[in-house]
Amino acid sequence: MRGKVRRKYDKEFKTMVVNLCLSGRKSREVALEMDLDRSMVQRWVREYDTYKANSFKGNGNPVMTAEQEEIAHLKAELHQAQMDRDILKKAVSIFSKSDSKNFNL
Known part of the structure; x- marks a missing residue:
């Protein structure tokens, strides 16, 4: 049995998820709605808070x-x-x- 397949998300999707959280919705609620892990949503929000427009460079490249x-x-x-x-x-x-x-x- 194989593990989960790693999904990739583009910058626009991540930004949309972050904006939902910043608009007042809870990360748990957004994660359930988008079928994401809550910790991933929280990590995206932290990254956006730190780097703003430079967030989500992708492919494991550090921001x-x-x-x-x-x-x-x-x-x-x-x-x-x-x-x-x-x-x-x-x-x-x-x-x-x-x-x-x-x-x-």
């Missing part, structure tokens, strides 16, 4: 502000630069060992 996106990009660049540095350090170490063997008198 980030412009500053958070820049920080993530800079962290990725730093990580790449550190890896490049470590590779160069190892290469220098290897070549300097082989040079000392060739010139050892």
Whole structure:
């Protein structure tokens, strides 16, 4: 027996559900009406409260502000630069060992 099939909801649907909750209806009531889990509705409302128009990017992508996106990009660049540095350090170490063997008198 297989588990539940994961359903996907587009941004418009999520926004409509959030607007129903913000108009004064209870999340439990909206969840029952739309055949959704109550915790999912509450999570959508929290996300909308936090990010407003930037909410619900989709496909598991985290919602980030412009500053958070820049920080993530800079962290990725730093990580790449550190890896490049470590590779160069190892290469220098290897070549300097082989040079000392060739010139050892």
